[in-house]
Amino acid sequence: DNPHATSIEEIFKILKTTPNGLSDKEAKKRLEQYGPNELITAKKISPLKILLGQFKDVLVIILLIATVVSMLIGEILDATVIIAIVFACVILGFTQEYRAEKALEALKKLAAPTARVLRDGKIIEIPAREVVPGDIILIEAGDRIPADARLIEAVNLQVDEAVLTGESMPVPKNTDTLPEAKIPVADRKNMVFMGTHATYGRGKAVVTATGMATEFGKIAGMLQYVEEEKTPLQERLEHVGKWLGILSLVVCSAVAVLGIFRGHTLLEMFIWGVSLAVAAVPEALPAVVTISLAVGVQRMVKRNAIVRKLYAVETLGCVNVICSDKTGTITKNEMTVREIYVNDKVIKVTGSGFDTKGEFYDGNAKINPQNIDGLSLVLRIGALCNNAQLETKSKKVTLVGDPTEIALLISAVKAGINLKELSKTYPRIREFPFDSIRKRMTTIHMTPEGDKIAYVKGAPEVILQLCSHIYLNGKVKELTEEKRRQLLEIVQEMASRALRVLAMAYKKLDETEEYIIENIEKNLIFVGLQGMIDPPREEVIPAMKLCKDAGIKVVMITGDHKLTAIAVAKEIGLLEKESEDKHVLTGAELDEISDEELEKIVDNISVYARVSPEHKVRIVNALKKKGYVVAMTGDGVNDAPA
Structure with a gap:
């Protein structure tokens, strides 16, 4: 039940497996026992079901009754007109919804993934659906994780879990047994989860859950119990239809x-009464509603939005609260360097996401970074001490690697640095890769003059301890303890704005110096800091203003850290710059309060951080109970149940 809190030896015993993996025979047996490693999807909606669904409307039912009655009393023309209106509505509604279902099916057709596993001690590649509990999976940078698994080996492994937890940064992984069983998914550093993907390093893991038993599967399971509710328009039309029916019968x-009583015959008055009832029914109302909604759907199509149900268009018009995920929705899920500290100054960098266009500003003055000694050196270190790749083919940029390293490449490209030329000018001759213990990476290069130089990047507190000098305005000076303390304060200040900060340093090497890591990574020269964040999309701030003007409250719900959520919320105007924490609630705080207590405070909360999919459902339900019409938007599977 809690593999993250179980030792590796114990996991092997429980799952009856070994470091060499399962045998083919045992794997087949387990595949029969546990079933394929895939999510059970809800049954497809058949065209017949979509068609019959069009006849559920109260007004359509009344019109069908009116048609039958008109035919019985001989009013064939009336019956023909009414049935024509009914079928026009039904065909229009069916066509629209059937097209939407087909479009969604096309979106879901993705390539079937594969997984590399150890079977009988040999590495083989199998379809991901054939992975079973007890399998040993092999993970490398770029791999999509096929199932939930407990790590038994992790070499600088980092995994992007944004789709599952909303965490904007790749998570460093290890094999340490966690002390507590009750730990949020986002904090289970010794586990990897189905649907996430490795961005750096490599690892081995023993599969602990497949298919619907995975964290991904649990969310898919929650989706199957979501009840479909009537939209506000459907409820109103149903109300109108019922009263029309009752009043018509009474009158x-x-x-x-x-x-x-006035002497007319019973048959004569029955015909009169039925004729009056047919006349009282507004035959054109369903047609007017259906056509109006279809026009709305067509407008949405022009904006690349698929609308499954016609009535959903009108419901969007009633929305007064929008709950939005942060990572990948409000932001691009693309790290971007925003600030560079060099020469005792903070240089601002513009641009969004992985876009290679951007400017550098010293205060309000635009600058050319290649003309500023320390700044060009910081950018060079970030670009060379780096394993990410950026290629431009026919104006299309292809990026591969860790998002943090990609951000460093992008900042260099914004400054006009040609990465291919830079690599040729400073060829790499050795690398000491990043690891979670050293918290740094070092590469050794030849300079154009034929000298050897080491470039180092890493956690600021670690790099500063290894530095004896600082590069200031083109000169190398001794790094005093006072200066080191000042630099750590600047790091703290940048971190308080939710920036991920990396320090850059270098060291000139002697021709005869051996490549011993301890010797190379000491007496370094500190150059500067690069601070990055997953920034808001450019179109978010105007959209926020539009919502505010329309009287719609926007709420940010994210699995990311509180500090990051607050920084992004302030930038998009969701929180005031000097806002207190009273408008922010975390998942841990949500667990401490009841649904009734949440309903009392839900109006005042604008940001929810470090929350799970279950928390998101609770928040939406609390808002609905207060009478709000709520929309939920997000790009991750963790947003789907809400």
């Missing part, structure tokens, strides 16, 4: 009774 009965 027609009264007219018929009065006619009989």
